[in-house]
Amino acid sequence: MGAPPPALRNKGRYVLLALALTAGLWTWRERAPQLPDPQTMVPELQNVQASGRGEAAPGCLGNAPAALPAPPPPLPLSGRLGLWVAEIDPATLRPLRAVAQDPDGVFPLASTYKQAVLWAVLRQVDAGTLKPAERFDVTQANQSLGDYPYDGSNVRELTVRMMRDSDNTATDILHRRVGLSRVQTLADELGLCRTRLILPTKAWWVAQTGLSSVLAPGTPGGARWSAATGEERLRLASALDADAQKQRADVLQQRLNAYFDAGSDPRDDLRVHNLSTPYEFATLLAHASLRPGLSPGARAWQREVAALGYGRAALRPGAAQVTGFAGKGGNGWRLLTYSGTFRTGDGRHVVYAFMQHGAAETYTMPNTRRAFAWINAGIAAVLGEPDPGPDSG
Structure with missing residues (x-):
């Protein structure tokens, strides 16, 4: 993928890591952290199966169906x-047909959650509550980490920046404009009980650095957050986001640098980030791609902009032609995600979701080739085609 863009270098302490990258230390590693059992990290999000029979809890999709083990x-x-x-x-x-590894494990989504924001935006455009020509200014309150759009960008321009450039400020502007709960509703309507999509990017970083007391461990909000649903979850998320909008982006960046320098705890990621499982997020993407419930105009907008996310050039599904691609990647401190959908030349529809958490590498974008080598091996197994193997580059 070449050198990471500046917007990606500037999350957490990526400004510092960029110095190592320019010196050619792409394969530098640290000792991997010892990760706690995910069941102890977010037990409420894990517990969506009725005991004993493997049936889904009321209103929940439940665990992934039987699948072959993913290839190594x-x-x-x-x-x-x-x-x-x-x-x-x-x-x-x-x-x-499916292959899987830990399909029901809960992972941070990072920027892949922006695929859901796009869907929510277009639903509101169709509902007439959001006009494509509506314009927005960047303010101290709504600016998040990384690059940001010029003042006066309209809704369409912001969706492009969100998907093509992974622009966090564009994402937060859109997420707040449609309403925090409307992005979460996409998961709730599908019964994705392990999926959390309610927080704008700036809000989860503010929570992670302790700049808000709303979700602090040991507080009433912090104790209820993981299990919160409906109005309680919205109330807590709104209070956290209000605190986030009081913070300047440069101050937040400094606090994140200090937080990561002091040694981060993977449990913090699962406490404050937007989350899902590989199976649940793939389910959401399948509906967004094939049954979005959008008008023809919004559907065309979705297809064009969703195709700008990263992943199309990295897919190697044997002899199958890739068409109708929609995808996105995300990265953070020791985490990496890639997900998407596409159609093969012979008309088959494929969905994939890759998630990595607690990586040995602090800056994970150089793991992209490794991630897609595995994704492509899984695609080959599902389609019954020869494994193309990792790229030689």
Whole structure:
């Protein structure tokens, strides 16, 4: 992928890491942290199955259906790993064939959650509550980390920046404009009980650095947050986001640098980030791609902008042609995510979700080739084609 863009260098302490990258230390590693059992990290999000029978709890989709084990990663990957790759029935959206590793494990989503923001935005455009020509200014309150759009950007321009450039400020402006709960509703309507999509980017970083007391451990809000749903979750998220908007982006950047320098705890990621499982997020993407419930105009907008996210050039599904691609990647401190959907030349529909948490590498973008080597191996297994193997580059 070449050198990481400045916006990605400037999350957490990526400004410092960029110095190492320019010196050619792309393969530098630290000792991997010892990760706690995910069941102890977010127990409420894990507990969506009725005991004994494997049935879903009321209102929840439940665990992933039976799938073959994912092939071993062709190139080594550290930390907790999750993968779901499936060919889906375009009529029922159910998996026809799938391979998986830890498909029901809960992982931070990072910027892949922006795919849900795009869907929520277009639903509001269709509802008439958001006009494509509406324009927004960047303020101290709404500016998040990394690069940011010029003042006066309209809704369409912000969706492009969100997907193509992974612009956090563009994302937060759109997320707040449609309403925090409307992005979360996309998951709730599908019964994705392990999926949290309610927080703008600036809000989760403010929570992680302790700049807000709303979700602090030991407080009433912090104790209820993981299990909160509905109005309680919205109330806590809104209070946290109000605190986030009081913080300057440069101050937040400094606090993140200090937080990571002091040694981060992977449990913090699962406490404050937007979350999902490989299976649940793939389910959301399947619906967004094949059954979004959008008007023809909004559908065309979705197809064009969703295709700008990263992943199309990295897919190597054997002899199958990749068409109708929609995807996104995300990275953070010791975490990396890639997910998307596409259609093959012979009309098969494929969805994939890769998640890495607690990696040995602090800056994870150089793991992209390794991630897609594994994704492509999974796609080959699902489609019954020869494994293309990792790129030689």
